[in-house]
Amino acid sequence: MAVNQDYELPCGRELETVWGRLDEVGTDHADEHELTCVHCRTARESLLALRAATDELITEPDPPPPDLFGRIMSAVRAEVRRGQMVDLGTPEPGGVEISEQAVAVVLRYAADSAGDVRARRVRVRTVGVDNGGASRVEVELTLSIRLGNDDGGESLARVRELVTAAAAARVGLSLEKLDLLVEDVYEDGE
Template structure:
């Protein structure tokens, strides 16, 4: 099994070759400090990996549902939105791609997880870009006592991402809290 292709130790030995002979040391490797240090690290890596394989963490509740929700959202491209361009021509992006950017912006606010994001075109801005309405459903961390501040942070980040990362103007942003989650979920 190759660990890293083409990584040469300071002594000139290849790290892949050292990994392949991890259980049998030749004369050079037995005395070389570079090979010895690398070998110790590789043995620790192999041991840690074996421990992880032997005792896998249980699957967090709801993980499969969250993954499938994201897969279904990605599979539906949705309508295309026009983006502003500095030169004549046309650039389009799918509503689903915009939704991914906006969900990521919401997740970065902390104490929330974006769920569904619906983007709907409602007009065209003077720069040729789209004007959209967004409905974003969220799960809030259990114990979040600063709910209003958290939602204000989400609103700020989503609005900024729509303008700066995508080039769209938000006419309306509805934030719907539909669930709570515990740390570690």
């Protein structure tokens, strides 16, 4: 284990030297300075405590936390839910990708902001790549519309406008296809 080589003790000795001679001093092979210098003795005691703590961590690792399996499985489930990655076709080296799940969240928020409509499910599916390297995606958005909405057609047109704009402005995607499916109605207060 190397110690910072630039640290000099008040007595003029470098800490690296004290570290390198720990075993010699411990086996009665100390020089006169090491026997009498309070600065070297203090540094040596601290370094010995550090070495003992490090050895203890190495020889007696903590048992795994009881929830380790659950935490690992949560991470695996989150990775599966994240879905496929969508390439944004950016010129940066390696490109920029975003998960289909993240795209769905942005589009759901846009649909919910239309008023009198609530997004239920959003499915994003990559169907190809354009000439610029960006993914071409299709979106299926399942909606619930407010009971008594007199302007259902206008509400859906507003959803289409907001979702298409959010895909372009917030994510950087052009939608290949956007299907809006009304599968339910809701009453105010639900």
